[in-house]
Amino acid sequence: MPRFALQVEYDGAPFHGWQRQNDLPSVQGAIEHALGKVEKGVHKIAAAGRTDKGVHGIAQVAHCDMVRDWTPFRLSEAINYHLKPNPVSITACAQVPDTFHARFSAQERRYLFRILPRRAPVTHSRGFVWQVKQQLDLDAMREGASHLLGKHDFTTFRSTICQSLSPVKALDVLDIFEVETMHGTEVHFDVRARSFLHNQVRSFIGTLERVGSGSLQPIDVKTALEARDRQACGPVSPPHGLYLAGVTYETSPFDGSVVVG
Incomplete structure (x- = not known):
């Protein structure tokens, strides 16, 4: 077949x-x-x-x-x-x-998360971006994100119904940058790893958004990670800002070359 x-x-x-x-x-x-x-x-x-x-x-x-x-x-x-x-x-x-x-x-999964800091209600991008009303401090969020890179026990950032056998994962990339759109300046998160725990990305984003708004300090991300306690996690971000943006294989299935299984 x-x-x-x-x-x-x-x-x-x-x-x-x-x-x-x-x-x-x-x-x-x-x-x-x-x-x-x-x-x-x-x-x-x-x-x-x-x-x-x-x-x-x-x-x-x-x-x-x-x-x-x-x-x-x-x-x-x-x-x-x-x-x-x-x-x-x-x-x-x-x-x-x-x-x-x-x-x-699959060797890597890539997720994109979009936040639009804007007070006016979202119209055209409604349902495809998480709108927050306050501006975000990207430098603070980047500092907080740096504590998540590498191999860690991510119990704090996994759902209580996660079925993964281990909470230990290796996070390869968590980049944060601004993108100009016709609806305003969005904050994008590029998150990459071989695999993820249930709700891991949305837990990262919800916590980092609190850092960007000033409710948490960057060092609080490290404290939460080391707590290995779900209660230490910030709010989980809504799903509609999240996209599965790509999957990497040893050889791409779609470039005309042979795939190594």
């Missing part, structure tokens, strides 16, 4: 997360339903990351196994046709070896 890698873009607002759920809309469920229209039968796909309810995807990666030997272009066109009217799109498709696995072959 030929295997295909899919790059997926989606608006997370109408869905109860990526993962298939009984009687609740999910991104995975929408794609599997579309695949059932393309080729009759039950389809199960695997993805690089299971985003929560309301979290968006820019370049999620999933894989599926098909019976027919589709060309990637025809397969992506067929899936997109049957995905309508869901806000989900297959933006790239490539045939890959059966050793490729969207989740287990």
